[in-house]
Amino acid sequence: MGTPLVSNCSSDLTPGIALVGVGPGDPSLLTLRAVQKIEQSTLVAYPVSRLDREGMAANIASTWISNEKKRLPLLFPMVKEVESLKQAWIDASDQLADAVFNGERVVFLCQGDVSLFASSSYVLLGLKARYPECPVELVPGVTAISAAAAAAAWPLTIQQDQLLVLPTPDDSKTLEILLADAFRWKRVIALMKLGHRWTWVKPLLARKNLLDDALFAQKVGWPDQKIIKAIDLDETVQSYFSLLLIRQSWPEIIP
Ligand SMILES: C[S@@+](CC[C@H](N)C(=O)[O-])C[C@H]1O[C@@H](n2cnc3c(N)ncnc32)[C@H](O)[C@@H]1O
Known part of the structure; x- marks a missing residue:
């Protein structure tokens, strides 16, 4: 049997990161798995276009993000300049991997499906390239x-x-x-x-x-x-x- 493309979080209570599709828009479109991963997480990360904004994915999932949960907004700027984009993806991957290595169960929320034109794909590729040992699970969502x-x-x-x-x-x-x-x-x-x-x-x-x-x-x-x-x-x-x-x-x- 070949090596799996991404490691599967064998236990939901071990440190790792889940890339979780939410919405689009309607919170009732989250899968049971998405809700479970958010509830079991210790830290909720999500993309924002500016650090003073809440971010749509976090807004959609807010019903399931309890007040005591740690939050990590990650900057994904809406720019075309390649170096700024690459740096933002690297920074996001570094911060997420840091959290996992500090024992956190992290979810990264993403609007719609996690594999379709998704910010989570940059996180996935960044983690694979820089932290191949970091456990990652993908939870698909409903596409727009x-x-x-x-x-x-x-x-x-x-x-x-x-x-x-x-x-x-x-x-x-x-x-x-x-x-x-x-x-x-x-x-x-x-x-x-x-x-x-x-x-x-x-x-x-x-x-x-x-x-x-x-x-x-x-x-x-x-x-x-x-x-x-x-x-x-x-x-x-x-x-x-x-x-x-x-x-x-x-x-x-x-x-
Ligand atoms: C970066 S892509 C994200 C796609 C998302 N991952 C998905 O699975 O649908 C953003 C584009 O998806 C579409 N989109 C995302 N959410 C939407 C919504 N709630 N209603 C209509 N279009 C939406 C728009 O075309 C938007 O420009």
Whole structure:
């Protein structure tokens, strides 16, 4: 048998770190395992874009974070500059490993699933590279895509459908090519990180006559969740926490 990719915390009460998916948005979407890991932890870590902010993942899980629990906000700045990003990931891994080596049972909270465009993946890669002996467990969560499809009662994929999940490209030419390929291959597209790009995505979809085929989802699971047909949404800048599902065709045989 080969070496496992990540070590499994054999006992839940030994020091180690669990990367735990929460939400998205709605705290009732946490898995039983996620709640168990938070309750058994001695220290709760979570990403923040600024140290004076609470962070969305911590907010979602707040019901299960008791007052006596130690907290560790970790800075994941929303910048593109490579050196700052790398340093932030290294700092986060160092602080988490330090806590584990000091006997803490750590959870690192992450919005949605821990493996899909997730801050927890930088922590995982940082720990693997720098502290391979540190026990790590991953607790999967509900992705924003699944939560959006469920909230809209919108089948994501069936039969031979393909699914392409990607960050919204930065230029319209790339999106045009993706849309043409998706039409050819009966591929549903999930565009993450839509935010400010909606100002040019909407006119492009309008030109291609695809607005009726697209569903917009913003802040799914939060009290101000918005799920509407793309055609009904103004072409103004949207929240970073928004995504678009585009289905250009349905299988021939459906109920
Ligand atoms: C860094 S990714 C995190 C994805 C997350 N790990 C998941 O499993 O869904 C951030 C992107 O996910 C999407 N997203 C995350 N939470 C969302 C929510 N509550 N509602 C709508 N989209 C969301 C947005 O497209 C956002 O730009």
